[in-house]
Amino acid sequence: GTIIRVFDTVTCTVLRELRRGTNPAIIFCLNFSSDSSMLCVSSNHNTVHLFSLNEGKKKKTPLRKLSLPGEVSFSRFQLPFCTKKAEVCICAFGPQPESIIAVSSDGGYCKFNFDRLHGQCTRQTCSLYLEMND
Known part of the structure; x- marks a missing residue:
């Protein structure tokens, strides 16, 4: 997988x-929420991942059982x-x-709402504004 590290810029x-x-x-792309409690990340897998940066319970996943590093x-x-x-x-x-x-380079725009408690995302709107040909 890909590891993302968040540093304290004063103490490194x-x-x-x-x-x-x-x-x-x-x-x-990496973007912090306005209160710096969350991070959203987009990648070449056409996905957006949301991470909580607050201390708290760690989500139990199969990756935890394998002892892979990172939350x-x-x-x-x-x-x-994304085409x-x-x-x-x-x-x-x-x-x-x-x-x-x-927003994607092929002209797509999508808005999702997410639930911090349950980790669910719901698509609110999605539109393709440009028709790009190869």
Whole structure:
């Protein structure tokens, strides 16, 4: 998988070590929420992963049993508009609480709402604004 490390910029110590899946990925975008409690990450797998940066209970997953390093995302969603693997996508937290916006290089726009407690994402809107030909 791909490990993402969050550092304290004053002391240069690692605050969190996060794991984005089990397969290597190219990270296109990292964005912190306005209160720095969450991180959203998009990659060449056409997914957006959400990580909680607050201390608390760790999510139990099969990766924990294998003793792989890093905390796993509490939620993730597939980008439905990406037409091929490795479509460049940026993600950011929206103006409404618990919302994520993703925009891809093929003209796609998607807005998701997420539930911090249960880790579920719900697609609110999705549109393709450009028709790009190879």
